[in-house]
Amino acid sequence: MKKSYRNAIDRLSDEDEGNIEILFTSTSEFDEKQIHKKIKNVKQSKFTEVIIHYERDIKKAIIEIQQTLKPAKEHKFQIDESKxxxxxxxxxxxxxxxxxxxxxxxxxxxxxxxxGLFNMNIQRYIKSKTVDDAIIESMRKNSDDFWFMNNGITIACEHFRLDGDNVKVYDFSIVNGGQTTSLIAKNLESYKDDFYLMCKIIEKIEKT
Known part of the structure; x- marks a missing residue:
């Protein structure tokens, strides 16, 4: 952290003084006053303000973001066999x-x-070439065994309804499996090249 701070200072011009932002996370408890004291004692400090976010603050921010994001409206997913x-x-x-x-x-x-398809997925799609290549290869060369090789996806929704050989979801978002979804969508070319993958669908029950 000290090395990153020093390198950032060296790259700043006089006009950019104060434009340093450091994000530090820790699950340990710490003395906020001591941190401010140490920062003030740093010679030639270019900090204009230091804001510390605790775990509770981050959790609160996540909840607030989720509440403002709108989910996808309605979609019908085909399933392998009726019901x-x-x-x-x-x-x-x-x-x-x-x-x-x-x-x-x-x-x-x-x-x-x-x-809204990924609005409730905090991680969204974090690219990893090794994982991406493995998923694409499985799709193209061994799609019949994709179900065994992939963990599938998870959908959170306001309501779902199983209807014969399909399941309808309402006000939904993919909360796990963004990488799998994106790679399938971008690499599945022909409608003849279809296969099945596992999907967990979750609905929260409203208590009266």
Missing amino acids: NALNYESDYYKGIVVNISAQSLKAAFEKFESE
Whole structure:
């Protein structure tokens, strides 16, 4: 951290004084007053303001962002067999695990990529060439075994409805599997090249 700070100072011109921002995260407790004291004692300090965010502040910010983001509206995912679903329910959630068509997932991406499809996914899509190449190779060379090689995706929604050989989701977002979704959408070319992948769909139960 000291090395990064010194390098940043060396790159600044006189006009840019004060434009240094350092983000530091830690799960440990620390003395905020001591941190401010040490920073003030740094010779030729170019800091104009120091703001410290604790874990509770970050969690609060995440919740606030999620509340302002709108989910995707409505989509129908094709599944492998009529009513083929594993159901589970608790006091607060209910959900199903189904095998959805890659083509129907691609259709959701093309329709909602910039309209809420990933809005509840904090990590979104973090690129990794090694993982990307493995997913693409599995799609192109061994799509029949894609279900075994991939963890699938997870969708959170306001409501879902199983209807024969498809499942309809309303006010939904992909909360896990953004990388898989993006790669399928961008590399699945022909409608004949379809396959199935596992999908967990979760709905929160409103208590009355």
